[in-house]
Structures are given as structure tokens and as C-alpha cells.
Amino acid sequence: MLELKDVTTFYGTSQALFGMSLALEAGQVATLLGRNGMGKTTTINSIMGIVPAQGGSITFDGKELRGQSSFRIANLGLGLVPEGRQIFPNLTLRENLVATASNHLDRPDPWTVEKVFALFPELEQRIGSMGNLLSGGEQQMLAIGRALMTNPRLLILDEATEGLAPLVRRKIWAALSSIREQGTSILVVDKNLHDLMRIADRHFIVQRGEVVWQGDSAALQADNEARKNYLGF
């Protein structure tokens, strides 16, 4: 479904991705793992066209994404939950949800505000609250809902549960499992390896801008050396 081949990305003259290659199959949950500053966010931002990749190819269902605008990439079916959530502070919760709603309703069962509330019931009680008055957990649930409203076939989350209380984290992992059961593929970055191992089909460890290890949760569990070398535990 999504394939990166030898992707190189620079910030000015400083190179951040050094031949990033990975492949994600439809219906899978995949993770990007690795220490801080290794290139996970840059990989996501290159996929989404936010930081344009300079070399290699990024294809989604066979279509080249490299060189396309973020708007067009989103319209092709990629939804992003960005690091830091980026909720519109001066819009209400409902307005945040409908602001990005896709009119590509050709999916058999498109996302609606009601469906987002069924996934995250606590959001409904805050429907008229301004974005900046929501708690961190509410903002993250809203960010996920807002991305779903674009009816993505691949949902990408950068730091899915960063800074959130354990109860909210559990709700988010449960929601991601349910989203996946509904047929949406997921690419996720998070620091909580334990939760990622439960939910993910495949892990990609990123080190200095390239994938240095990949495998399923059982393989990662078994490979003490890879965990210690690349993840620090």
C-alpha cells in the first residue's frame, strides 16, 4: 500500500533521511521506532509532503507522492495526526472536526461527527468547547477524529499518546484497534513499546535516517540485541 524506496530528505544542507526504505501492506498496523532525532518525524513529514523529499520514491497504491502537495497527498487517502496535535485553538470541537472533512464520500461507510463521537464518547460532551480549552487527552482524541473525517485509508500518527495519562492512552489504543478493524491501515510513532508490540503487525527501527531493523512483535521481543542497540532497553 505504502512504499518508500531510498528516500533522502534534507533540512537546508543538513541531511536527515539517508535512503529510507519501508513497505506497509494494506490492513496492517506498522510502527516507526528509534531514539530521538533518528528521523521518524522527518519520514512522516516526507510522506505527507510537509518536508519535501529530494530523492527516492514514495508510492501509495502505486501513485508517486514525492513532489505532490500535502493537500493532494491527503486527498489520496492519507490522514495525519501530527506531533503536538495542532488543534485549531479558536474553533470549537465540532468546527475542528468538520474543518477538514473530506467531500470524498465515495467510501462505503464514510466518517461523520456522530461516528467520531461513537469512537470517543467523551468528545460529545465538549462539542461546543473551544479547541484551546480542551485537555491534552481531548485534544489528541479530537486530532484523531479530525484526521478520520478525511476518510483516510492510511492513518499516520506521530507520537500517538505522548504526555497523556494512562487511562487516556488506553482509550487511544482501543480506538486505534477499532479503526484498524474497520479496515484502515495505521503507521504510528510512539514511545510506549509495550502497547505498540500488542497492536502492531510490523515494526521498523529507524537509525540515522534509515531502517536498520524490521520485523513483527515476536521477532522484536526475541531480539534482545536489536532492542538494546537501537531502542536502549
Ligand code: ATP
Ligand atoms: P523525535 O522523537 O525527537 O521527534 P525523530 O526520530 O522524529 O525524533 P526527526 O525529528 O525526524 O527525528 O529528526 C531527524 C534529524 O533531523 C535530527 O538530526 C534533527 O535534528 C533534524 N531536524 C529535524 N527537524 C529539523 C528542522 N526543522 N531543521 C533542521 N533539522 C531538523
